[in-house]
Amino acid sequence: MSSPVPAGQARRSAVAGQPGRLSGAVHAEWTKLRTLPGTSWLLAATIAATAAASAAAAAATSCLPDVACPADITRLSLAGIDLGQAMVALVGVLAVSSEYSTGMIAATLTAVPRRPAVLAAKAIVVSGLALAAGIIAVAGSLLAARLLLPARGFTAARGYPPLSLADGPVLRAAAGSVLYLALIALLSLGVGTLVRDAAAAIGVVLGLLYLFPVIASVLTDPTWRRHLEQIAPMTAGLDIQATTGLSNLPLSPWVGLGVLAAWAAAALLAGGLMLQLRDA
Amino acid sequence: MITPVTTPYLSSQRAGRDGFMALLHAEWTKFVTVRGWVIGLLLAALVTVGIGLLIAQGAVCSYGPFPGQPTAEPCTGPIGPDGEAVSDSFYFARRPLAGNGSIIVRVTALTGRYSASGAVQPGQDPLAGMQPGLQPWSKAGIIITASTRPGSAYAAMMVTGRHGVRMQDDYTRDVAGVAGAPTAAAPRWLRLTRSGDTLTGYDSADGRSWIRVGIARLAGLPPTVQAGLFAAAPPDSVASSQAPGASRETGGPSQATGHFDHVSLRGRWPRGAWRGGQVDGSGEGSGSPSLGELSQAGGRLTVAGSGDIAPVVSGGAAPGMPIENTLVGAFGGLIAVIVVGTMFSTAEYRRGLLRLTLAATPRRGQVLAAKATVIGAVTFAAELAGSAVAVPLGARMLRAHGNFILPVSLPTQLRVAAGTAALLAVAAVLALAMGTVLRRSAGAVTTVIAVLVLPYVLVTAGLLPAGASQWLLRVTPAAGFAIQQSVPQYPQVSNAYTPFNGYYPLAPWAGFAVLCAWTVVALGLAAWLLRRRDA
Numbered sequence: 064m065s066s067p068v069p070a071g072q073a074r075r076s077a078v079a080g081q082p083g084r085l086s087g088a089v090h091a092e093w094t095k096l097r098t099l100p101g102t103s104w105l106l107a108a109t110i111a112a113t114a115a116a117s118a119a120a121a122a123a124t125s126c127l128p129d130v131a132c133p134a135d136i137t138r139l140s141l142a143g144i145d146l147g148q149a150m151v152a153l154v155g156v157l158a159v160s161s162e163y164s165t166g167m168i169a170a171t172l173t174a175v176p177r178r179p180a181v182l183a184a185k186a187i188v189v190s191g192l193a194l195a196a197g198i199i200a201v202a203g204s205l206l207a208a209r210l211l212l213p214a215r216g217f218t219a220a221r222g223y224p225p226l227s228l229a230d231g232p233v234l235r236a237a238a239g240s241v242l243y244l245a246l247i248a249l250l251s252l253g254v255g256t257l258v259r260d261a262a263a264a265i266g267v268v269l270g271l272l273y274l275f276p277v278i279a280s281v282l283t284d285p286t287w288r289r290h291l292e293q294i295a296p297m298t299a300g301l302d303i304q305a306t307t308g309l310s311n312l313p314l315s316p317w318v319g320l321g322v323l324a325a326w327a328a329a330a331l332l333a334g335g336l337m338l339q340l341r342d343a
Numbered sequence: 344m345i346t347p348v349t350t351p352y353l354s355s356q357r358a359g360r361d362g363f364m365a366l367l368h369a370e371w372t373k374f375v376t377v378r379g380w381v382i383g384l385l386l387a388a389l390v391t392v393g394i395g396l397l398i399a400q401g402a403v404c405s406y407g408p409f410p411g412q413p414t415a416e417p418c419t420g421p422i423g424p425d426g427e428a429v430s431d432s433f434y435f436a437r438r439p440l441a442g443n444g445s446i447i448v449r450v451t452a453l454t455g456r457y458s459a460s461g462a463v464q465p466g467q468d469p470l471a472g473m474q475p476g477l478q479p480w481s482k483a484g485i486i487i488t489a490s491t492r493p494g495s496a497y498a499a500m501m502v503t504g505r506h507g508v509r510m511q512d513d514y515t516r517d518v519a520g521v522a523g524a525p526t527a528a529a530p531r532w533l534r535l536t537r538s539g540d541t542l543t544g545y546d547s548a549d550g551r552s553w554i555r556v557g558i559a560r561l562a563g564l565p566p567t568v569q570a571g572l573f574a575a576a577p578p579d580s581v582a583s584s585q586a587p588g589a590s591r592e593t594g595g596p597s598q599a600t601g602h603f604d605h606v607s608l609r610g611r612w613p614r615g616a617w618r619g620g621q622v623d624g625s626g627e628g629s630g631s632p633s634l635g636e637l638s639q640a641g642g643r644l645t646v647a648g649s650g651d652i653a654p655v656v657s658g659g660a661a662p663g664m665p666i667e668n669t670l671v672g673a674f675g676g677l678i679a680v681i682v683v684g685t686m687f688s689t690a691e692y693r694r695g696l697l698r699l700t701l702a703a704t705p706r707r708g709q710v711l712a713a714k715a716t717v718i719g720a721v722t723f724a725a726e727l728a729g730s731a732v733a734v735p736l737g738a739r740m741l742r743a744h745g746n747f748i749l750p751v752s753l754p755t756q757l758r759v760a761a762g763t764a765a766l767l768a769v770a771a772v773l774a775l776a777m778g779t780v781l782r783r784s785a786g787a788v789t790t791v792i793a794v795l796v797l798p799y800v801l802v803t804a805g806l807l808p809a810g811a812s813q814w815l816l817r818v819t820p821a822a823g824f825a826i827q828q829s830v831p832q833y834p835q836v837s838n839a840y841t842p843f844n845g846y847y848p849l850a851p852w853a854g855f856a857v858l859c860a861w862t863v864v865a866l867g868l869a870a871w872l873l874r875r876r877d878a
Contacts, residue, residue: 101783123811142806146797153789160785164693262689262784263379266682269792273800274675278394280803280843281668283746287401 088175088184095167096158096188105154106196109244113147114203121208126216126223136217137236137306140208140226144240144301147200148247151193152268155251158189159334160261168343182256182335186249193248197241205237232306239303239320246300246320246327247272253330256338271326272297289313296326366704366713373696374687374717383683384721387676387767388729394672395733399740402664418662418747420655421494423514424561428655428663428749430577431493431514434635434648435486436617437571444610445536446485446570448644449550450525452602453502455481457579458595473598477504480653480837481576483601483646485535487542488569489561491622498542498559499573499652500533502601508533509835510544512559514654517835520546520556537610540564550605571617574601574635574648577837578660598634600647617644653836655749658844663749665845666759667827669737670730673763674796680722680767681791684774687718688869689784697878707873711779715772715866723768730760751829762826762855769855769862770795773820776865780872794861795820802842812841813848820861822847825854 096102120142162168175181209226217223228234251268258264275295282288292298292313302312302319309315314322374380423429440446455477484501498512500520508520508531525531532547540560545553576599619637634649655663691697704710734756738748751759770791777787798821802812816822825847832840840846847854 120807120811123814124808139806142801145801145804146793149789149793149797153785157785260379260686260784262682262686262788263383265785265788266678266792269789269796270675270678273792273796274678276800276804277674277796278398278671281398281402281671283402283664 085180085184088180089187091171091174092158092181092184092188095171096192099157099161101157102154102192105150105157106192109147109150109154109196110200110203112150113143113200114207115143116146117141117143117204118207118211119143121211121215124212124215126221135305135307136208136212136223137226137233138301138304140212141201141204141236141240141304143200143204144243144304145297148244148272148297149269151196151244151248152251152272153265154192155189155248156255156261156264156268158185158252159255160259160264163259163343164261172343178338179335182252182331182338186252186331189248189252190245193245194241197244200244201237201240205233235316236304236306239316242320243300243303243323246323249327250296250323250330253327253332253334256334257330294322296323299323363709363713366709367716369700369703370710370713370717374721377690380683380686383679383686384725387679387683387722388725390675390679391670391672391726391729392733392736394675395669395737396740398671399669399737399744402668402741402746403744418745420661420663420747421492422750423494423654424496425513425515426750426752427515428661428747429494429514430651430653430655430661431495432621432623432650433573433575433652434619434637434646434650435491435569435571435573435622436619436637436644436646437491437569438612438615438617439567440487440537440570441567441611443536443538444570444608444612445534446487446609447532447534447550447605447607448485448572448603449605450484450502450531450533450601450603451527452525453477453481453483453504453599454602455504455576455597455599457576457597476597477599478576478579478597478837479503479505480651480835481597481599482509482652483574483599483648484533484572486571486573486652487535487537489564491569491620493622496561496564497652498535498544498561500535500544500546500556501573502531502533504576504599506835508546508556510557510559511652511835512542512557513561514652515833516557516559517833518544518557520544520554521548532605535570537564537568537570572601572603572606572644572646573652574599574646575650575652576648577651577653596634596649598647598649600636600645603644603646604642606642606644619646621648621650623650651836654833656833656836656838656840656844657749657830657846658841659836659838662747664741664746665749665829666734666738666751666756667763667829667845669734669741670759670763670827672733673726673730673767674799676726676729677767677770677796678792680726680771681774681795682788684718684722684771685778685784685787685791687714687771688775688778689782689787692782692878693784701878708870711776711866711870711873715775718771718775719768722771723764726764726767727761730763734760749830755829758851759827759829762851766823766826766855766858769823769858770820773858773862773865776862776869779869780865795823795858797821799824799842805841805843809841816842816854817848818857820858822849822854823858825849826851 117140120139205226226233254268255264258267276298279288279291299314299319300323302314303316305312420428421431456473456475458473481504482501484499486497486499488497489495496513500510502525503509507522510518532550534545536543540562542559544556546556547553576597579595579597621635636647638645655661657663657665700710741748774791777791781787798815798819801807802815828847828851832846
């Protein structure tokens with residue numbers, strides 16, 4: 064005794080439904096995140112805050128005669144990432160913790176019972192959004208610096224050619240900063256899955272990011288400080304922005320970003336494990 | 344036999360109290376019955392202590408080993424008459440002066456040289472490769488001091504590299520005299536008179552008309568004092584960026600040479616020549632005796648010396664760590680407190696409890712006030728306990744590892760410890776207010792951390808120019824960290840007075856007031872929105 068399934072309904076389930084298929088899960092996560100008004104607000108805020116803070120840092124700096132000029136204007140031009148990462152972290156945390164606060168997670172896990180797939184889908188969507196916002200934010204920051212810095216005394220005559228992505232280190236710093244934001248989003252997603260409560264999770268993420276540099280600043284032992292700067296997710300990750308004095312960095316740029324990637328991977332792994340083991 | 348039970352018409356139970364105390368009691372009950380919040384605050388106190396002790400464990404300070412001394416020396420230094428750490432290292436051409444008397448000299452020039460290539464390696468001749476140049480606070484002149492023991496009470500009249508004639512006494516006091524540098528055409532006359540415990544300094548352009556620069560009262564000055572001519576020059580101050588990645592380099596040694604003549608003495612001075620010698624209390628271990636020199640020819644004296652007679656500042660050439668370094672863990676505690684403070688308000692929105700709360704107490708402003716009082720008081724108590732453990736225990740461990748903690752008075756220590764607890768308490772109230780304004784816990788936590796912690800991180804990262812850093816720590820809530828500053832700035836010592844070294848642009852209570860002002864504004868906005876909006 065089987066009633067015929069209407070043709071339209073069958074087609075719809077074939078496109079979106081397929082439980083366990085990653086593409087379906089990604090599509091579901093994309094829909095959830097896209098339709099939350101908070102997400103687009105946060106991404107817009109990320110772009111605005113990053114570019115504005117970078118521009119403010121560039122505008123506050125000047126290269127006057129008989130004053131030592133800051134050496135690394137690329138890093139200075141990307142200073143807004145320090146602020147923008149807080150909002151990207153918020154996107155990453157809220158992507159999962161908002162589901163726990165509303166109880167949506169039960170529906171999500173009913174629809175996609177393979178829990179690693181849920182987390183993987185969230186990771187893909189969240190990092191994609193962070194990459195997109197990051198590209199605009201970094202481009203805006205560099206553009207603002209390129210427009211502002213020559214008027215502040217950073218001229219080619221004084222050894223500061225205009226910032227250009229054709230310059231290898233500048234391109235590496237810019238692309239690395241975009242990747243940095245994506246990794247911060249993934250780290251936040253992992254912590255959010257682990258902690259579940261939004262306020263506590265964002266506290267943990269921002270604590271991980273901001274606490275290490277403060278602690279490192281009071282260490283008198285240079286060896287300890289260097290080690291701390293090598294393992295700190297923010298300090299190590301932002302090594303990717305350095306274009307001068309590379310030999311003095313605690314880590315080389317890409318290795319530094321690798322440290323942040325390891326933090327993000329560890330957070331996602333721990334979050335995924337707990338998602339698998341705990342009741343939702 | 345059955346006792347009749349009478350049911351009273353009115354309940355004998357007292358009617359529900361409706362005052363502010365009842366509200367406080369209700370909010371207190373809400374706080375202590377949520378396990379996560381209590382754990383959060385305990386965690387804040389534990390993190391404060393834990394990170395503090397971890398830092399203390401990892402901070403090892405030692406100088407050397409120096410040639411002739413196989414083992415490294417612990418960092419330490421002399422203590423001045425007022426209890427502060429001092430540098431007391433200079434070249435001294437002296438004679439004993441019994442009773443009252445005075446000394447007058449004419450200074451015709453102050454010259455100097457310094458090592459531009461940074462610190463001198465042990466065994467290397469410090470004079471090799473030096474180039475001419477004066478430090479702004481290189482000094483030479485006349486001094487009367489209780490003894491040659493480093494840290495003794497003194498008063499001195501001097502010419503300086505870039506700050507004209509000065510009278511300084513007991514390390515921290517500094518009075519300006521005639522401006523400008525001495526030259527052969529325009530020499531400077533200096534006079535220092537002792538009368539009992541009182542030392543008076545004068546300067547003059549011609550040796551006839553004298554202008555009084557200052558009076559120093561040195562209590563307990565012995566009958567016989569050491570008096571004479573001196574020269575000192577602080578190390579070359581390197582204006583490097585204070586980025587944490589860069590090692591805290593101190594500059595190379597420098598030397599100042601004072602050229603004197605027309606020395607005249609009044610009082611009971613012994614006959615004979617000046618005795619030259621290095622007073623060494625720099626706290627830097629070996630010092631540089633070879634940089635001191637006295638030469639006499641006819642009536643002319645030349646005194647060359649290195650070092651400084653000044654208070655020790657954090658981040659300067661002499662070792663010394665401010666006591667608030669034991670409280671760096673409070674940053675971790677701060678983040679935990681912000682999370683708890685935010686949740687204390689947003690949890691009511693999420694669970695709909697707020698409707699019940701406001702039904703019980705329709706005066707919404709009072710509800711907010713009660714919440715703020717409870718979270719502020721509870722945070723203050725928890726963090727005060729944390730500070731009370733972290734400061735003495737951390738200081739003890741730091742000393743055990745050879746660190747030299749800059750001594751400060753007990754009231755200052757109490758202000759640093761209690762002020763840090765107050766800082767966290769106000770931060771919790773700010774978080775509560777932002778939670779009420781935004782009604783979203785994660786957004787409120789991010790906002791408060793971004794305005795309170797991020798400016799400090801940006802400033803210590805050394806990425807921003809000095810002007811922007813100072814501005815950030817004046818106007819943002821992060822100005823409140825000034826409450827932790829324990830050692831004062833001294834204009835007579837060249838140093839990078841940055842937050843990285845423990846110096847803030849605002850005075851301790853002024854900075855704290857900025858944070859409080861932001862919190863009051865946020866609370867006002869929260870109260871207004873709470874009244875206007877549906878719960």
